[in-house]
Amino acid sequence: MERMSADRVATLGSARWAAPVIAAAAVGFAALSLLLPSSTRGFPGHPLAVGALTVAAIAVAVIARRAPSRGARRSLLATSLSLALYLALGLLVLAPSSSVSAPVAARVWSVLWIAPIVLPQLAALSAGQAPRRWLLIPGIASVAAAIVAVAVIRPDVETVATAADLDSPLIADITSSLALAALLVAPIWFAVHLGRAPRDGRPRMLVLTVASIIPVIVVAFCLGLSVFRGQGGVDPTNGSVAFVVVLALGALSSAFATATAAEVGAHNARRIAVATVIVALIVAIVVAGTALVASSLRHGTTLSAVLVAAVTIASMAIVFAASRAIARMLAPPPVADRLGSLSARETEVLSKVAAGLGNADIAASLHLSERTVESHVRNLYTKLGLAADDNTNRRVAATRMWHESGF
Numbered sequence: 001m002e003r004m005s006a007d008r009v010a011t012l013g014s015a016r017w018a019a020p021v022i023a024a025a026a027v028g029f030a031a032l033s034l035l036l037p038s039s040t041r042g043f044p045g046h047p048l049a050v051g052a053l054t055v056a057a058i059a060v061a062v063i064a065r066r067a068p069s070r071g072a073r074r075s076l077l078a079t080s081l082s083l084a085l086y087l088a089l090g091l092l093v094l095a096p097s098s099s100v101s102a103p104v105a106a107r108v109w110s111v112l113w114i115a116p117i118v119l120p121q122l123a124a125l126s127a128g129q130a131p132r133r134w135l136l137i138p139g140i141a142s143v144a145a146a147i148v149a150v151a152v153i154r155p156d157v158e159t160v161a162t163a164a165d166l167d168s169p170l171i172a173d174i175t176s177s178l179a180l181a182a183l184l185v186a187p188i189w190f191a192v193h194l195g196r197a198p199r200d201g202r203p204r205m206l207v208l209t210v211a212s213i214i215p216v217i218v219v220a221f222c223l224g225l226s227v228f229r230g231q232g233g234v235d236p237t238n239g240s241v242a243f244v245v246v247l248a249l250g251a252l253s254s255a256f257a258t259a260t261a262a263e264v265g266a267h268n269a270r271r272i273a274v275a276t277v278i279v280a281l282i283v284a285i286v287v288a289g290t291a292l293v294a295s296s297l298r299h300g301t302t303l304s305a306v307l308v309a310a311v312t313i314a315s316m317a318i319v320f321a322a323s324r325a326i327a328r329m330l331a332p333p334p335v336a337d338r339l340g341s342l343s344a345r346e347t348e349v350l351s352k353v354a355a356g357l358g359n360a361d362i363a364a365s366l367h368l369s370e371r372t373v374e375s376h377v378r379n380l381y382t383k384l385g386l387a388a389d390d391n392t393n394r395r396v397a398a399t400r401m402w403h404e405s406g407f
Contacts, residue, residue, distance in 0.1 A: 044090025044109070049244040056116075056248035057083040059255075066259040071126030071135075075119050076255050082115035083251060111145070114179065116247055117215040118142040120254035121186040124211040127258050134189050141182035180219055186212035195329070200382060202329060203269035204261045210276045211257035217280050218250035224283060266385070270326050277322045339401065341383045349376040353395060354402035 044050075057080050064076035089109040118138050125135050190209035197205045225239045257272070264272065342350065352362040359377065363370040384401060386394040 044087075044244070045094050046241045046244075049090075049241050050087060052245040052248035053083050053087040056252040057081075057087065059252050063252075063255050063259045067123065068127045068259070068262050069129070072123040072258055075123035075126055076258065079116055079119040079123065079251055079255060082112060082119060083248060086112045086116065113247060114142050114145065116251040117183065117218055118179075120251055120258065121183065121212050121215050123255065124208045124258045125186050125189065127211075127261060128190060128193070128205065128208045130186075130189055134185060137185045138179075138182040141179045145179035183216050183219060187216060200385070203264055203266045206269045206273050206326070206329070207257050207261035207264050210272055211254045211261065213276060213280070214250050214254040214257070217276075217283060218246055220280070221246050221283050224286065270323075273326050274323050277318070281318060338384050342380055346376050346380040346383070349373060350380050350398060350402055353377065354399045356399075 060076055060083065061080035064073050064080065067073035067076050086109065089105045089112060092105045093109055121138055122135050187209065190205060190212055194202065194205045194209055222243055225243055339347070339350075348366065349362060352365065357365070359370055359373045362368075363373045366373070381394050381398065384398055386397050
């Protein structure tokens with residue numbers, strides 16, 4: 001226990017100095033973007049892209065302090081650093097005086113977007129206490145894809161600035177596909193272990209599952225951009241700015257979910273999970289709708305409308321089914337079972353609560369300290385499934401359970 005406490009203190013200490021350093025660097029890069037001549041400003045220097053990356057880098061560095069484990073804390077700090085580096089390299093490529101370093105920076109920058117996607121997943125896996133081998137799969141796949149891409153893809157400054165498509169060799173496409181497939185490892189691990197988790201641990205596991213799914217949604221949006229550009233007529237620069245914003249927000253959202261998973265009750269966990277399902281389906285509807293409309297316009301607008309309506313209705317059915325499944329998963333056990341899980345002392349304290357006594361009166365009647373009584377009350381609330389964020393008076397709810405059970 002002492003060693004764990006020392007590790008926690010040491011990691012928190014590193015987070016205290018790392019967060020301000022990353023924040024100062026991100027703000028400096030944002031200020032640097034304003035100094036770029038407008039004629040040299042490509043989409044990496046767009047105010048929305050710079051602002052999103054700056055805010056996300058700072059926020060994730062701050063959020064990392066609340067991470068539940070040392071591994072998760074390190075992964076989130078690395079996420080923050082990768083966002084700041086992505087911003088810095090993009091600005092370096094656009095800087096007029098960086099003609100020598102620009103080609104190297106452009107090659108590294110072209111693959112660095114992988115880091116803010118994979119690292120939040122590693123943080124979620126660490127927070128969920130996944131075995132190390134599960135962390136190695138997405139990590140190794142992503143590093144391999146980045147190394148291959150840097151070696152064989154050579155974007156120039158103009159390509160970066162204008163968001164033009166890159167011609168990538170087959171080996172780069174294969175390794176990138178494997179890296180994207182590896183992003184499914186974390187959601188699969190959480191899906192398997194979510195049902196096995198004890199009921200009081202399911203809200204936490206569900207939120208961590210969401211944290212691992214958010215990067216997959218970001219990638220789906222990235223792949224959807226190719227549909228928008230090819231068939232939706234979206235300007236490449238605007239689409240690339242949108243991707244950078246979504247990349248930053250995705251990293252921030254996943255980091256926040258990981259850091260706060262242990263504090264979320266069943267009520268809010270369900271809301272978060274359902275909202276994530278809805279966002280994922282909105283992305284799917286927009287991408288699929290654009291592709292369907294573009295491919296079916298030659299058959300008339302009626303068919304296009306029918307196809308889009310069918311996709312929308314199917315998505316609504318999925319949201320409804322997912323909401324029901326999540327509700328059943330988070331449903332507390334029967335009241336009798338929950339009351340039976342209480343210790344003898346907790347049952348005695350609950351009987352006093354049900355009789356209308358306050359903590360001070362309970363402490364006096366049982367010859368306990370008031371702090372001990374408060375601890376027993378917190379524990380019995382947890383065992384009864386009464387979370388602090390359920391918008392209910394837990395004392396009244398516990399009293400109702402006691403009387404309705406026949407005790």
